[in-house]
Amino acid sequence: MAASHATTEKGHPALQHHFENMEQQREAGTIGMWVFLTTEIMFFGGMFLAYTLYRSKFPWAFASASNHLDITLGAVNTGVLILSSFTMALAVYCTQVGRRQIQIFALTATIVLGLTFLGIKAVEYYDKYEDNLIPGQLIPGHPFNPTVAREGEPFDKHKLHLLGNASVNNVEMFYWIYFAMTGMHALHMIIGVGIMSFLLYFSIKGRYDPEYHSPVEVSGLYWHFVDIIWIFLFPLLYLLGRHMEHLG
């Protein structure tokens, strides 16, 4: 599309006056979203740095603490999030080609999958609460106080099995990082579900069309970004150290 005829064309109702045409407006939106995501990468990057530092300092404590997490729930949640990214991509596609019914269905599916993820996360958090693994005094009157398994005791998933030279204090460090990172990720998911509900409402009202699909697309970028964070969190928090079980 030639860029210089905006003044002679009748513009799209969603075209803002400071843009030449819809394509320029869409590209500006995409670039703006990527700049925001860059700041998000910096934000999560700091926490990934803290994780890397403390894990290299206390590998046994991190392995012991990590082994207490439920690998099945973590893996299922990874699948749920990947599927939600797929439905999000589908929603963007359907907006681009003007298939409104499927677009509405895909957005609904994304919301449902996002809520499923948060539900499973809540179950996991409750397990940690039951086993007194919430660090510090985050829950008043319910301090970090796990039951430590004695040496040679058979595996009990409610007890903390210390490997190597792990100490309870350093296990608590793992849980600070675990709750900071998964908590921040969950907050992003909650915001994402909010954005998706907004999109769903206006999709039903018929605001988006192949010419004007930028809001769906940039929200999709955000959703996929949150998925990427989890793609790294899952192996780092749940899986590394799993193979050290028999070495302890």
Next chain:
Amino acid sequence: MSEHIVPVRVYVVIFLALLVGTALTVLAAFYDFPFPAGNAIVALTIATIKATLVVLYFMHVRYSTRLVWVIVASALFWLAILFALTFSDYWTRGWLGFSS
């Protein structure tokens, strides 16, 4: 519109690849790799491949303008600075014989 519309079958293929990657990373976690930090290297390699697929196809970066490429690259560049400078401190403590 000069915008590139990614066909649905590409999304399906990427989705399946991501699921396979997740299965592989879980399986690999129970295996002892016979080289130093083997498990961390394998897990992070799989995660990086998965993230790259999401960025290139789900997030359309492969079909985006060069300016978007520059922004994505700048994010990775600054992340690399964050890690490199911090670890150049932590990993070299003690080299001079002072305690850390």
